[in-house]
Amino acid sequence: MKIVLATGNRGKLKEFRSMCEVDIIAFGDILGDIEIVEDSKTFKGNALIKARTIYEKLDSDEYIVVSDDSGISVPLLGNAPSVYSARYAGEGATDKDNLYKLIESIKESGVERTSAYYTASIAIVSRYGEYTVHGWMYGDVIDRAVGDGGFGYDPMFIPSGYSKTLGELDDEVKKSISHRAKALELAKPIIQMLQKY
Numbered sequence: 667m668k669i670v671l672a673t674g675n676r677g678k679l680k681e682f683r684s685m686c687e688v689d690i691i692a693f694g695d696i697l698g699d700i701e702i703v704e705d706s707k708t709f710k711g712n713a714l715i716k717a718r719t720i721y722e723k724l725d726s727d728e729y730i731v732v733s734d735d736s737g738i739s740v741p742l743l744g745n746a747p748s749v750y751s752a753r754y755a756g757e758g759a760t761d762k763d764n765l766y767k768l769i770e771s772i773k774e775s776g777v778e779r780t781s782a783y784y785t786a787s788i789a790i791v792s793r794y795g796e797y798t799v800h801g802w803m804y805g806d807v808i809d810r811a812v813g814d815g816g817f818g819y820d821p822m823f824i825p826s827g828y829s830k831t832l833g834e835l836d837d838e839v840k841k842s843i844s845h846r847a848k849a850l851e852l853a854k855p856i857i858q859m860l861q862k863y
């Protein structure tokens with residue numbers, strides 16, 4: 667069984683590949699560009715939409731499709747941007763646009779730093795059914811971008827227990843504490859079980 671990742675996000679693909687011991691195919695390499703309407707109000711709902719859409723398009727029970735829906739939530743902002751993290755600055759926004767929009771929102775709230783957390787929901791769809799798992803990473807967001815490591819909101823996020831942003835910290839640190847890494851730890855045994863069937 668081949669594992670296909672239902673994401674076009676290069677940052678996520680890079681992280682998945684470096685955290686998994688198995689080969690991961692990007693769905694775009696098989697299906698090309700596909701627009702997926704992620705209209706659920708939950709990470710789990712959107713992860714399932716992505717994985718189901720790609721599984722149906724692949725139209726073969728030889729594939730295990732894995733998707734990740736993730737984002738950042740800031741309690742001070744009513745948990746925004748949450749499931750809207752990829753389009754916080756509007757439809758078609760880039761990661762940089764979204765990062766600077768969140769920085770603006772923090773500044774407008776009159777604070778320099780406030781608590782925040784990342785959520786990752788991973789959905790797995792195969793001929794044997796559907797599974798979902800979650801992971802979280804807690805910390806603070808600050809009112810500026812520091813460092814150019816990671817992707818998305820990483821340059822403004824300081825994980826709990828650290829004094830630097832994920833933009834400054836080594837990739838290996840993020841790999842050991844991230845929301846995606848934690849969700850993937852739960853997803854791995856499921857994927858391994860499905861591969862054995």
Ligand code: IMP
Nearest residue numbers: 675734735736737751752817818819820
């Ligand atoms: P999705 O592809 O619809 O799940 O959108 C996820 C969005 O959340 C991305 O575009 C990023 O802006 C943000 N995001 C998710 N995970 C991370 C992360 O690990 N670091 C930084 N930003 C992230």
